[in-house]
Amino acid sequence: MDAxxxxxxxxxxxxxxxxxxxxxxxxxxIRITGKDNFIFLLLSAFSLYLLFFDVLKKNGLVLPIPWLWxxxxxxxxxxxxxxxxxxxxxxxxxxxxPKSSIKRLGEVFNQxxxxxxxxxxxxxxxxxxxxxxxxxxxxxxxxxxxxFIVPNYYPRLILQQDxxxxxxxxxxxxxxxxxxxxxxxxxxxxxxxxxxxxxxxxKSRNLAIYLSENYPVLGLKVLHKSIGIEDINRxxxxxLLLENNHSPLYRELSQCLYVNESNCYTVxxxxxxxxxxxxxxxxxxxLEIYTPIKKHAIDIIKKERGSNSIYNKPCDSFIxxxxxxDCHVYMSIFMFDVMVRESIEQETQKHLYPNYxxxxxxEIIDSINNHETVDMKSEFPTRYYFLLYECFxxxxxxxxxxxxxxxxxxxxxxxxxxxxLGMMTYYVLETDKFDDIKKAYFFSIVLSTIRSLDEAKQEQxxxxxxxxxxxxxxxxxxxxxxxxxxxxxKKLVINEHFLFSSLIDKHFSxxxxxxxSDNG
Numbered sequence: 209m210d211a212x213x214x215x216x217x218x219x220x221x222x223x224x225x226x227x228x229x230x231x232x233x234x235x236x237x238i239r240i241t242g243k244d245n246f247i248f249l250l251l252s253a254f255s256l257y258l259l260f261f262d263v264l265k266k267n268g269l270v271l272p273i274p275w276l277w278x279x280x281x282x283x284x285x286x287x288x289x290x291x292x293x294x295x296x297x298x299x300x301x302x303x304x305x306p307k308s309s310i311k312r313l314g315e316v317f318n319q320x321x322x323x324x325x326x327x328x329x330x331x332x333x334x335x336x337x338x339x340x341x342x343x344x345x346x347x348x349x350x351x352x353x354x355x356f357i358v359p360n361y362y363p364r365l366i367l368q369q370d371x372x373x374x375x376x377x378x379x380x381x382x383x384x385x386x387x388x389x390x391x392x393x394x395x396x397x398x399x400x401x402x403x404x405x406x407x408x409x410x411k412s413r414n415l416a417i418y419l420s421e422n423y424p425v426l427g428l429k430v431l432h433k434s435i436g437i438e439d440i441n442r443x444x445x446x447x448l449l450l451e452n453n454h455s456p457l458y459r460e461l462s463q464c465l466y467v468n469e470s471n472c473y474t475v476x477x478x479x480x481x482x483x484x485x486x487x488x489x490x491x492x493x494x495l496e497i498y499t500p501i502k503k504h505a506i507d508i509i510k511k512e513r514g515s516n517s518i519y520n521k522p523c524d525s526f527i528x529x530x531x532x533x534d535c536h537v538y539m540s541i542f543m544f545d546v547m548v549r550e551s552i553e554q555e556t557q558k559h560l561y562p563n564y565x566x567x568x569x570x571e572i573i574d575s576i577n578n579h580e581t582v583d584m585k586s587e588f589p590t591r592y593y594f595l596l597y598e599c600f601x602x603x604x605x606x607x608x609x610x611x612x613x614x615x616x617x618x619x620x621x622x623x624x625x626x627x628x629l630g631m632m633t634y635y636v637l638e639t640d641k642f643d644d645i646k647k648a649y650f651f652s653i654v655l656s657t658i659r660s661l662d663e664a665k666q667e668q669x670x671x672x673x674x675x676x677x678x679x680x681x682x683x684x685x686x687x688x689x690x691x692x693x694x695x696x697x698k699k700l701v702i703n704e705h706f707l708f709s710s711l712i713d714k715h716f717s718x719x720x721x722x723x724x725s726d727n728g
Contacts, residue, residue, distance in 0.1 A: 420448035493558035505540035566628035630676025648700035674715035
């Protein structure tokens with residue numbers, strides 16, 4: 209290979225580089241390390257050395273290196289040129305982000321974010337997020353040693369009141385461990401650098417909006433794994449998914465139309481956002497997704513309290529059409545329904561706050577406005593009535609799910625569901641916005657749930673619900689107003705199902721008689 213051949217190689221490389229997009233060149237620039245520059249310069253230097261070998265030989269500047277394996281000047285130049293092309297091709301195909309490139313990536317992210325170039329930021333973020341999360345979670349040996357040495361619950365040990373010799377010995381031992389641990393780094397510098405990059409990205413609201421619309425799973429995944437991200441940034445991102453009617457989350461929820469044999473909603477394989485959240489429902493707990501959902505829904509309900517509110521207008525086609533998928537309150541209730549059903553199916557012990565649906569119901573009752581244009585004889589006079597029904601329906605479905613699961617362990621979520629179903633009924637019986645027919649309608653839903661629990665020989669659950677129908681708190685006596693209302697509704701609910709009479713006699717009549725005797 210002579211000079212013309214080398215120039216041809218260089219021309220091919222330059223032509224290939226010219227065809228590359230700016231994004232690809234930027235990606236390559238980020239991944240090039242000092243070691244890569246050294247290899248490139250070394251191969252280039254050998255190419256120039258072999259190209260000008262005759263000139264250097266005539267001037268006595270040739271290195272005293274013998275030719276090996278039959279190589280000569282031309283074949284060596286060809287081999288070096290091929291190595292250079294292979295090296296460049298490998299760099300183009302490489303996907304892993306080197307540790308030494310982390311700082312440069314952060315600088316590029318900052319500049320692209322300032323320029324509003326969110327497409328390139330998202331491209332790089334999606335490509336390298338697995339590497340970033342891997343570096344973030346990596347714990348080198350000295351961090352593990354620090355965590356091994358440092359006493360567990362050290363602040364609690366300081367407050368121990370044991371002043372005997374054994375207590376003093378334990379405190380001295382723990383103090384020594386703490387001092388030794390202080391000499392060892394407790395964090396990994398690379399993990400801290402990655403965490404700073406992630407935090408800085410989510411502090412840009414415009415970037416968060418772009419990610420929520422185009423890369424929701426990426427945003428949720430990184431927020432889930434990040435250590436230093438603040439709750440406000442996490443909640444803001446989830447709110448962006450909730451506030452936008454056209455967000456991927458709403459679109460995927462609207463496609464959950466069928467309940468499978470395990471009583472959970474069927475999530476299509478293409479619905480990546482819901483699949484990420486629900487595949488292991490503890491992800492919802494760790495992201496605290498329930499908090500922004502509650503706040504978002506209740507803020508809307510509180511703003512929609514007047515007679516002119518769309519929620520206090522007749523339902524019309526709201527129930528049977530796609531219009532409900534644009535309703536933020538409905539979608540919030542539905543998201544809880546999807547999430548809690550999965551938690552019951554997976555038997556998670558994580559606290560998902562199903563009682564937040566009770567808070568929705570309470571605010572809905574307070575916000576109902578029965579103006580003269582409303583047909584109170586219809587099943588759902590306004591949207592609020594239908595949304596209240598959805599709260600009751602969701603709660604009743606959850607009770608039936610864990611009732612039918614054999615060996616299901618009692619946990620805090622079940623406690624909250626039982627209490628909440630009873631307390632929702634308490635407020636329905638208390639309000640003066642409902643006539644007796646509407647109160648009997650919602651009371652019948654609860655009685656039907658209590659009956660199914662009694663038939664399944666799970667009376668401890670049915671008694672829990674019945675307790676909170678007449679009393680908000682365990683330690684309080686049944687409220688007289690609720691007892692009087694139940695006594696008055698007895699004839700109406702019997703029309704729904706004749707067995708409801710025996711249920712009222714069993715769970716509520718003794719309380720009514722006791723209250724009557726006390727008053728007498």
